[in-house]
Amino acid sequence: MFGLEDLDLLLPAVQRCAAAGIQVSGPHSADSLYYRAHTGEFDVVIAPYHDQGLVPVKLIAHGQSTNVTLGLPYIRTSPDHGTAFQIAGQNVADATGMSSAIRCAVDLLTRRQ
Numbered sequence: 001m002f003g004l005e006d007l008d009l010l011l012p013a014v015q016r017c018a019a020a021g022i023q024v025s026g027p028h029s030a031d032s033l034y035y036r037a038h039t040g041e042f043d044v045v046i047a048p049y050h051d052q053g054l055v056p057v058k059l060i061a062h063g064q065s066t067n068v069t070l071g072l073p074y075i076r077t078s079p080d081h082g083t084a085f086q087i088a089g090q091n092v093a094d095a096t097g098m099s100s101a102i103r104c105a106v107d108l109l110t111r112r113q
Helices: 005-019 030-038 050-061 096-112
Strands: 066-069 076-079
Touching (some): 030 050, 066 096, 076 096
Antiparallel strands (some): 066 076
């Protein structure tokens, strides 16, 4: 009734990662997954949809987390808070999120090489 993406796409990906020696589990229901991750059960959560992942992350760690887009031929990271056009030019922005996104991109690039 709701689709077979978990069985057809996510489960085989988890199985391939496990076969490659990656410590992985899932797929998990998103309605409880983020609380479990927040309490330390998981190091990383991979969300197949933007809002499925960023809404709970922003509630927990707004301005302190980094969005990483997977599956692109280049590294793409961004701060979780968006562009903040409403405060542009006012000298009030907090650069923490942008700094975190840049550090994450450099770390990913270093690991790739």
